[in-house]
Amino acid sequence: MKQNEAIAQFDVASIRKQFPTLKQTVYGKPLIYLDNGATSQKPQMVIDAIDRYYSKENSNIHRGVHFLSQHATTLYEDARTTIQKYINAPSSDEVIFTSGTTGGINLVAFSFGELLNEGDEIIISAMEHHSNIVPWQLLCERKKCVLKVIPINSKGELIMAEFDKLLTDKTKIVSITHISNALGTINPIREIISKSHSIGAKVLIDGAQSIQHTKIDVQELDCDFFIFSGHKVFGPTGVGILYGKREILDQMPPYQGGGDMIAKVTFEKTTYNELPHKFEAGTPNISGGIALGTAFEFLNQLDLNEVEVYETELLNYAQSELVKLDGLKIIGTAEHKTSVVSFVIDGLHPFDVGTLLDKQGIAVRTGHHCTQPVMDFFGIPGTIRASFAFYNTKEEVDILVNGLKRSISMLR
Numbered sequence: 001m002k003q004n005e006a007i008a009q010f011d012v013a014s015i016r017k018q019f020p021t022l023k024q025t026v027y028g029k030p031l032i033y034l035d036n037g038a039t040s041q042k043p044q045m046v047i048d049a050i051d052r053y054y055s056k057e058n059s060n061i062h063r064g065v066h067f068l069s070q071h072a073t074t075l076y077e078d079a080r081t082t083i084q085k086y087i088n089a090p091s092s093d094e095v096i097f098t099s100g101t102t103g104g105i106n107l108v109a110f111s112f113g114e115l116l117n118e119g120d121e122i123i124i125s126a127m128e129h130h131s132n133i134v135p136w137q138l139l140c141e142r143k144k145c146v147l148k149v150i151p152i153n154s155k156g157e158l159i160m161a162e163f164d165k166l167l168t169d170k171t172k173i174v175s176i177t178h179i180s181n182a183l184g185t186i187n188p189i190r191e192i193i194s195k196s197h198s199i200g201a202k203v204l205i206d207g208a209q210s211i212q213h214t215k216i217d218v219q220e221l222d223c224d225f226f227i228f229s230g231h232k233v234f235g236p237t238g239v240g241i242l243y244g245k246r247e248i249l250d251q252m253p254p255y256q257g258g259g260d261m262i263a264k265v266t267f268e269k270t271t272y273n274e275l276p277h278k279f280e281a282g283t284p285n286i287s288g289g290i291a292l293g294t295a296f297e298f299l300n301q302l303d304l305n306e307v308e309v310y311e312t313e314l315l316n317y318a319q320s321e322l323v324k325l326d327g328l329k330i331i332g333t334a335e336h337k338t339s340v341v342s343f344v345i346d347g348l349h350p351f352d353v354g355t356l357l358d359k360q361g362i363a364v365r366t367g368h369h370c371t372q373p374v375m376d377f378f379g380i381p382g383t384i385r386a387s388f389a390f391y392n393t394k395e396e397v398d399i400l401v402n403g404l405k406r407s408i409s410m411l412r
């Protein structure tokens with residue numbers, strides 16, 4: 001299909017109607033929401049799911065004999081199954097509710113980390129979000145493991161020849177972002193997974209920026225862990241998913257202790273519950289889990305291939321228009337890229353530009369995007385970042401470009 005045809009076919013107007021936040025004005029101007037990398041807006045059906053839960057369904061789960069508790073349990077477990085099917089996990093036992101990407105990576109870094117020994121090696125990359133750096137640093141301190149970092153080139157791509165050199169028989173896990181939140185780079189995760197597996201290392205994919213843009217099939221990828229946040233995939237905050245292969249999760253000790261994660265507790269010895277409950281201590285974010293299931297029901301109504309083509313076209317259009325602006329430089333020019341355009345403008349501080357855009361109703365993010373090492377690599381304090389979702393339009397890109405022109409003329 002020609003890209004322009006895809007754009008024409010993709011019915012953005014009817015999609016936008018389902019997102020109430022997009023309909024408002026700020027400072028009397030229509031809101032142009034281009035900060036989807038930070039968090040996505042929610043469709044009405046997700047908002048309704050939360051409202052319905054607290055209006056009619058609220059009850060604690062996995063415990064009660066009474067009607068409401070059983071009903072809430074069914075809804076929560078149905079949501080898990082919806083998500084399991086969406087990512088094609090073999091079993092819902094391998095789909096663990098967490099508090100988000102940060103929560104999921106910390107769980108794995110701690111619990112899988114308990115299986116590691118002094119001198120074992122962990123590989124991450126130079127483009128990771130802080131939440132895929134710091135948990136591994138904590139593990140390295142605790143267990144005297146060694147953290148190695150795949151470098152990037154000036155386009156913001158992983159240098160795969162260096163990755164080959166970093167992999168050794170001491171490598172136990174490679175933890176890598178699928179798509180960079182700061183640069184938009186799509187990493188060659190299939191190659192990373194197969195090379196890592198060939199020397200016996202496990203692979204964790206940080207899917208915080210990919211699950212909302214591309215179809216994920218964890219069995220086809222053959223990753224050992226896949227982690228994402230609910231709020232970036234049109235669901236609520238405070239909930240996320242850790243998918244892990246059963247044989248690895250079974251070997252891992254619990255992360256937190258408490259209710260729901262136990263089989264039997266005595267003061268002498270406690271035995272742990274089965275998956276997934278072993279990793280879900282305490283009362284979870286019940287409404288969040290249910291509404292995240294609803295977010296995936298929303299996604300199930302879309303054709304993700306169409307979404308991908310549409311978003312790629314939007315990105316290409318934005319990039320081609322932005323580079324026409326005097327002194328504007330795009331940071332992150334990888335060959336394989338999606339939905340994020342980060343840039344700097346000669347002589348202007350990103351924060352000042354972001355502030356002037358805001359006054360025109362345009363929401364972008366400025367700063368280091370929780371990836372300070374990336375900013376250090378490019379020798380900049382931060383970028384201005386526009387990040388798109390399928391509900392954004394070419395007209396919004398035009399408004400951004402015009403807003404930038406006005407901001408530049410005011411600041412220069």
Ligand SMILES: *Cc1c(COP(=O)(O)O)cnc(C)c1O
Pocket residue numbers: 037100101102103129131132177179180181206208209229
């Ligand atoms: C947002 C993000 C995270 C952290 O997600 P939280 O929802 O803040 O836990 C981690 N990695 C990437 C690539 C992200 O974009």
